[in-house]
Amino acid sequence: MTPPTTVHGVEGEERDDLTSDESAHIRRRSLRLLGSLLAPLRLRVIAAMTIVVVSTAAQVAGPALIALGIDRALPAVLERADWMPAFLVVGAYLLTGALGATLISWYTVLAARISQAILIDLRKRVFLQTQRLSLDFHESYTSGRIISRQTSDLDSIRELLDSGINQLVSGVLYMGFTAVALVLVDWVSGLVLLGSLIPLFVLTRWFQLRSQRMFRESRVRSAKLIVFFVEAMTGIRAVKAFRKERRNERAFGELVEQYRDTNARVIQLFGVFDPGLVFIGNVSVAVVLLVGGFRVADGQLAIGALLAALLYTRRFFDPMEEMAMFYNSYQSAAAALEKISGVLEERPGVPDPVAPVDLWTSQGRITFDDVTFAYAADRVVLPKFDLEIPAGQTIALVGTTGAGKSTLAKLISRFYDPTDGAVRLDGIDLRDLHPKDLRRAIVMVTQEAYLFSGSVADNIALGKPDATIEEITAAAKAVGAHTFIEALPNGYDTDVNKRGGRVSAGQRQLLSFARAFLADPAVLILDEATASLDIPSERLVQEALQTLLADRTAIIIAHRLSTVAIADRVLVMEHGRVIEDGAPAELIGGTGRFAAMHAAWRSSVG
Known part of the structure; x- marks a missing residue:
């Protein structure tokens, strides 16, 4: 497969020097x-x-x-x-x-x-x-x-x-x-x-x-x-x-x-x-x-x-x-x-499959099979990448900026397709999986928590449009958002874009968490999702995550190493490769890159 390139159909639309x-x-x-x-x-x-x-x-x-x-x-x-x-x-x-x-x-x-x-x-x-x-x-x-x-x-x-x-x-x-x-x-x-x-x-x-x-x-x-x-x-x-x-x-x-x-x-x-x-x-x-x-x-x-x-x-x-x-x-x-x-x-860089494979119930096993990915021909991000994430495991991806962590998350979410190789969910290539099953099975929460026009309840229900108010409230409580929502002028009926309904960046992130948890995916990806939270809110979310991630596969990308504590497994990435792989306690007790990163983090917060 060719890598994503400049959009060819519109690249000349704002030029006045077109050839014949x-x-x-x-x-x-x-x-x-x-x-x-x-x-x-x-x-x-x-x-x-x-x-x-x-x-x-x-x-x-x-x-x-x-x-x-x-x-x-x-x-x-x-x-x-x-x-x-x-x-x-x-x-x-x-x-x-x-x-x-x-x-x-x-x-x-x-x-x-x-x-x-x-x-x-x-x-x-x-x-x-x-x-x-x-x-x-x-x-x-x-x-x-x-x-x-x-x-x-x-x-x-x-x-x-x-x-x-x-x-x-x-x-x-x-x-x-x-x-x-x-x-x-x-x-x-x-x-x-x-x-x-x-x-x-x-x-x-x-x-x-x-x-x-x-x-x-x-x-x-x-x-x-x-x-x-x-x-x-x-x-x-x-x-x-x-x-x-x-x-x-x-x-x-x-x-x-x-x-x-x-x-x-x-x-x-x-x-x-x-x-x-x-x-x-x-x-x-x-x-x-x-x-x-x-x-x-x-x-x-x-x-x-x-x-x-x-x-x-x-x-x-x-x-x-x-x-x-x-x-x-x-x-x-x-x-x-x-x-x-x-x-x-223009044609989608990630096209829908011609003969989609149904996956009504996903276990959440993720496999990277000899994956190569490049945003451009001269910009290879993942060179020959192999990884197995068992169903139900929570892994944390850490590493310096540009190491390939977010790219990994985007490939799992199928925002992009690999240049070579395959990313699989329960053994099925994501390129063959029915789009509805893919979006139902995998949900990604990013740092940019976007709220649409409408009420707080409507924004949470985006993860499950037919959800009852009881289910919406339960999701909000699970991530620690219920208290601040109740304090809004109209509670769950507050319009987030009107005066009195404005919420902070951290509160928006909590609402996006509630939205994702209500969707109940088999695989949940958190890409720097706690970056906008203050320390008390982050602790509330971490407590909720330990319960909510127990029966699903989770990929957590975070610079805050406090988030890594709930992971079963830590992958340290550098230049698109995994250089360390192990349990958090095991890597902290070692002498590798993660141990040094953790020590530096402890001294910065101490």
């Missing part, structure tokens, strides 16, 4: 995602497209009907007092106007429903995917970037779907139908319009190439702003403790300036593009008027047809500015879709 091959791959990935989002809605999409085609055709019919009224209906009234052609033309004009307005209204509602369905689907996919991905993804992908995917990126896509697509579809159809109608009314004017397409194409292509780079850069700057802000707020304690406010102010100011400069360059592009569109449109109308005027004077063109030609030429350029604004939305949404598709393309 990388850009092509990202575009294909984004199109696949868009296709999968549209597939369940294809009937509604077809209906919406049909409606917008008919409504646009009805809107474009107006100038042709005006020409017909001037050139045919008006002479009939003046020469023969025949009002029927005039009534028919006026009726057709009103009918097409009403039909176009009604269908556009229908299309707007239908398009909004389609966009909302796409956004709901996409939002769910991002959330489920980020939960599904393994720990290596979350350790390399910052929280600010994940938040950006669910907020600013989805907002960009929402803006495109809500208004941008309408502008594009109606604009393209309107220009196409207008050009066809112009040719049918007067082919010479159609040739004039065709000639104007050359400078129009040059201007549009110039804008497209530059704006694509600018909008990508704008998205990169925006993402960096969000990431910096989220990280600064998440680490606000460290910011204040080390007086980092001024440095953050300068760094954030630089990011804001970079973002402002990028947006200023985007605005400059529009400052050239919009007036250019107006100029090309005005010149085209002027040429049509000039050529058509001479032809009207020579009797080659009716005055109504000239009026229709002028209206069509003028209207042909009307959607261009809206389409330019669409391109603005499109570039932002395309960049957002690229990033989201990168997240959705």
Whole structure:
């Protein structure tokens, strides 16, 4: 198995120097995602497209009907007092106007429903995917970037779907139908319009190439702003403790300036593009008027047809500015879709087994069978590691920082898979074990005790969602948390995130202990879990542990050697290897590394 590596699907999402091959791959990935989002809605999409085609055709019919009224209906009234052609033309004009307005209204509602369905689907996919991905993804992908995917990126896509697509579809159809109608009314004017397409194409292509780079850069700057802000707020304690406010102010100011400069360059592009569109449109109308005027004077063109030609030429350029604004939305949404598709393309570094093995009741025997593990190819943490932990045994892992203790715990919890070899529970490779059985059998408590929004009881019941209040209370009493919980404003019903419900770091750790004990796992891992506890609380927990760990396998990782006293066996690790293995009393009485560590600890607390 390959070791965990940098997240490849999103590694280039915040670069603006992508190669052509990388850009092509990202575009294909984004199109696949868009296709999968549209597939369940294809009937509604077809209906919406049909409606917008008919409504646009009805809107474009107006100038042709005006020409017909001037050139045919008006002479009939003046020469023969025949009002029927005039009534028919006026009726057709009103009918097409009403039909176009009604269908556009229908299309707007239908398009909004389609966009909302796409956004709901996409939002769910991002959330489920980020939960599904393994720990290596979350350790390399910052929280600010994940938040950006669910907020600013989805907002960009929402803006495109809500208004941008309408502008594009109606604009393209309107220009196409207008050009066809112009040719049918007067082919010479159609040739004039065709000639104007050359400078129009040059201007549009110039804008497209530059704006694509600018909008990508704008998205990169925006993402960096969000990431910096989220990280600064998440680490606000460290910011204040080390007086980092001024440095953050300068760094954030630089990011804001970079973002402002990028947006200023985007605005400059529009400052050239919009007036250019107006100029090309005005010149085209002027040429049509000039050529058509001479032809009207020579009797080659009716005055109504000239009026229709002028209206069509003028209207042909009307959607261009809206389409330019669409391109603005499109570039932002395309960049957002690229990033989201990168997240959705990721595959868990710890995939679920194809044919999972059930283990309804676990004994708790852990085996490391010739395990090698590396976070990166040049960073081997465990070289050829073998270990047998009998069921029901409590072992303590000690050693210097970086010795591999926490890595061992993460492999047992299957937060990572070994690069080589196998980690087994009751003889079953963890990679083959059913995920539900794995999570039921093995629970890990870390130093970072996280409490979710809700009551104290809800947080403890996370270990057993269907637990009764009696079971929750019993778990809290077992770890010494009951007393402080009862002292909270609403006891077990206290909201931990509201005023009066705040708990200390040590109390949070006790709640996480209660959560783990309520889950009643066969294997319990405590990774520096007592580091946040004061001495009295630690003693209470140690007393509880001696009872609660009696019938389960326990792995205790601790720098406080007082915690080691309850272990049946101590493993001293160094550079990913076990250098000492024995009972606590045996190792303390010896002359090895653990004896020296214990003596140093005794002198520090004495």
